[in-house]
């Protein structure tokens with residue numbers, strides 16, 4: 001089997017998260033793969049709608065729950081539109097897992113803050129469930145999540161579930177103008193709400209950030225003002241990818257290939273890279 | 278190492294012998310052209326039917342390097358079919374015929390190691406079998422250069438016009454119209470065995486070395502490259518004014534990358550006809566504006582000069598850091614074929630100057 | 646001549662009448678010249694003009710090449726007669742306004758077809774085909790011209806296409822197809838022929854669009870033919886015959902033969918010559934790139 005060849009997976013369930021975002025529950029068609037497939041939180045894969053191409057999404061489910069694999073994606077282009085058109089029972093291609101992982105060992109005993117914007121919650125969701133399933137290993141969990149409008153929030157039912165958990169604080173926000181009359185969360189951009197409304201204490205805390213490059217930048221700055229050190233901030237990048245294997249040459253930031261050396265980076269590692277992400 | 282002597286006039290017979298031994302033989306040949314002042318001689322490595330019209334040892338470099346016979350321009354990597362509402366996939370099996378590429382110039386031969394460093398399992402353990410299987414079945418017969426043109430600069434990047442890197446069987450032209458033959462590998466030995474009827478005695482090593490030294494003198498474009506890597510490693514130089522000043526004329530045509538024997542970038546798309554289709558891997562270029570464009574509209578390399586900065590960095594830093602291989606072999610193709618005369622050696626010259634200047638001078642804004 | 650141009654360029658920059666002068670400078674070896682952007686008056690001595698100045702500089706006035714982002718209010722440009730035709734055409738297609746450019750016209754006896762053919766002088770063996778048919782040795786519309794500019798009658802139709810176009814037209818369809826198949830076998834779709842063309846001005850070329858996918862992206866026979874037919878069709882009545890596409894092709898494919906042939910067709914059918922009038926629109930300008938007629942594919 002060549003390195004570009006995908007495994008076939010069946011879509012067991014489709015969840016319409018927002019008008020243009022869907023979640024798929026996927027199960028390997030091959031029994032051996034079903035039994036032996038392993039991955040770690042933070043890794044990504046290449047998903048294909050045959051005839052449309054391949055797209056890079058993180059694996060959004062937790063490695064502690066292996067009955068199926070989840071991905072959550074927005075329809076933005078050729079292949080994502082192709083995937084968007086598929087229904088339960090249809091087949092998709094899957095190559096992976098690729099990339100590095102969130103070093104959960106280093107998070108043990110610490111408070112964790114997950115900060116995500118828009119479609120960037122799925123990469124963190126894998127870690128969130130992983131951590132919640134092993135809650136005894138970690139301190140307090142906070143989740144700061146924002147989207148453009150209420151409609152654009154993904155995983156609405158899980159957010160409710162997290163809000164009910166004793167060890168979890170959820171801070172929800174939508175961009176100004178994106179709220180509805182029933183909206184009970186904050187209104188404002190994620191970095192602003194994080195700094196001024198939530199204002200977490202940096203002691204013994206790790207912040208995991210995921211979002212578009214501009215949001216990562218402002219969030220880092222806000223956390224810096226709150227007293228977080230570089231070695232307390234970790235993020236995951238979304239450079240454009242094709243192969244995921246370090247061959248196609250598309251995802252590099254200088255000598256760093258995001259598909260091989262990333263997508264997970266500590267802030268101090270990012271600071272050493274040229275600003276090409 | 279075993280050596281031999283071959284008459285230069287016997288090259289055609291060599292090619293015939295190899296073709297008769299059921300090998301695919303590729304050698305430089307001139308393509309027929311329309312008679313027009315705008316038309317230029319087109320020298321191409323071409324699969325041969327016989328040894329008649331070869332141009333081995335003629336001209337400087339064929340337009341195409343060996344690259345397109347290993348990392349081919351486009352190829353299916355998967356077949357799929359939608360039948361009864363179910364997707365079936367099939368692995369594609371290409372033929373990898375035993376191939377001899379005859380008359381490869383030293384820079385092109387050296388580039389194979391760079392490509393291999395990307396595509397073989399040396400790179401993160403992932404083996405691109407399409408490349409590596411072709412390479413396994415390919416024998417490289419190199420042919421030393423006797424001179425370079427205005428664009429060649431192999432001697433500035435640690436190669437020589439008579440280098441035998443990447444070679445299985447190495448030929449060097451001597452002044453008496455014979456060829457000095459060096460057998461470098463078992464694959465080269467097998468080729469030599471086929472050519473045995475035409476090979477004579479031992480080669481004249483001393484004459485060969487003299488010829489090599491002569492050729493070295495004929496590569497006239499000389500740049501210092503040993504300071505470049507360290508300069509690129511210094512991250513403050515990422516925002517140096519040079520990048521925009523030298524790069525603003527670049528039009529992002531991608532010719533330099535497609536022509537470059539070490540460029541390895543590709544794209545993957547699905548092509549469908551009815552219910553069947555292929556997934557295809559084909560050449561792509563970091564000089565294209567949409568190469569790194571995110572679907573959000575954000576582009577990490579949003580200006581053309583940044584794309585060329587990536588190309589230069591790729592050749593003189595990324596290849597070394599990431600693949601432990603040589604990024605540029607000095608073939609000069611990107612110089613010959615750039616429509617706006619953007620010249621990689623101008624960057625080399627400028628970086629060398631900057632890197633060898635004391636800091637105080639470097640920071641003087643009036644200094645150019 | 647070049648001294649008069651340099652003086653004018655210096656004056657323009659000193660008086661801030663233009664932000665930049667796009668011109669030619671010595672290239673990286675003696676056979677080549679290079680486009681150059683002159684911003685400081687003291688740099689005007691770099692400007693040169695001779696038969697090695699092949700490039701069609703109006704390319705840099707094309708919006709695709711980051712021209713609008715440079716923030717230049719007025720751009721000075723050194724232009725041969727045929728380059729001015731390209732500028733005129735850009736204006737006719739509303740890609741540019743006349744006020745945005747300050748045209749420094751140069752008298753031109755012809756340029757070399759490719760740098761590799763330069764042997765120190767211009768002669769029949771190395772002159773670009775377009776120059777043999779040229780009626781703009783003395784440019785048409787310009788803001789500055791070194792010396793006297795004689796009146797030239799340009800009412801005559803274009804000459805017919807270069808001989809090699811006619812030779813090709815003389816072949817039967819199968820032979821012609823074979824010729825192109827053999828040439829296109831080398832094309833790897835680097836799109837240098839597109840990027841170098843002053844008139845390829847689409848922000849996202851139809852070949853780069855994926856929804857729907859009009860043109861197969863890979864460089865197999867179908868993908869290559871589809872690309873070249875698309876390119877030829879989209880430039881009908883717009884190509885000003887600069888020959889840059891052929892010169893830029895790293896695989897040395899004479900892609901402008903298509904455009905030359907279509908130039909004749911447009912002239913025969915519509916009496917239109919591109920690049921001679923800022924007001925007259927090309928006959929097919931109403932043509933839409935998302936036209937779904939199958940002749941595009």
Ligand SMILES: Cc1cc2nc3c(=O)[nH]c(=O)nc-3n(C[C@H](O)[C@H](O)[C@H](O)COP(=O)(O)OP(=O)(O)OC[C@H]3O[C@@H](n4cnc5c(N)ncnc54)[C@H](O)[C@@H]3O)c2cc1C
Pocket residue numbers: 044053054055056057058072073074075076077078079080081119122123237238239240241263567569570571572573574849853854855
């Ligand atoms: C590590 C990683 C993890 C990711 N995780 C997720 C995830 O969990 N969920 C998710 O939804 N996404 C994720 N992404 C982003 C996702 O990979 C892309 O959105 C997806 O690949 C788009 O695929 P596509 O084939 O639909 O897009 P394409 O068909 O390739 O179309 C979008 C692209 O086409 C080009 N393009 C074509 N026409 C235009 C035009 N008119 N304007 C602008 N651009 C144009 C652009 O280059 C653009 O990026 C991730 C990316 C990475 C690298």
Ligand code: SF4
Pocket residue numbers: 533536537538539540592604605606607608609610611612621
């Ligand atoms: S960068 Fe240019 S000179 Fe160097 S190997 Fe590539 S094409 Fe040749």
Ligand code: SF4
Pocket residue numbers: 249534537539540541542561562563564587588589591592
């Ligand atoms: S120069 Fe660009 S196209 Fe070539 S290998 Fe490097 S990244 Fe790829």
Ligand code: SF4
Pocket residue numbers: 526527528529530531532533534564585611614615616617618619
């Ligand atoms: S450097 Fe030259 S060949 Fe390369 S993309 Fe730029 S203009 Fe094209």
Ligand code: SF4
Pocket residue numbers: 725726727728753754755756773775776777779780781782
């Ligand atoms: S076409 Fe005319 S103006 Fe243009 S380069 Fe040739 S001779 Fe000069």
Ligand code: SF4
Pocket residue numbers: 831832833834835836837838839893894895896897898900
């Ligand atoms: S420039 Fe030449 S090789 Fe490149 S796309 Fe055009 S015809 Fe093909």
Ligand code: SF4
Pocket residue numbers: 838841842843844845880883884885886887888889890891901904
């Ligand atoms: S198609 Fe070719 S000849 Fe015509 S304007 Fe464009 S680059 Fe010039």
Ligand code: FES
Pocket residue numbers: 240241242243244245246247248249250251252257258259260
């Ligand atoms: S995605 Fe292909 S090299 Fe990283």
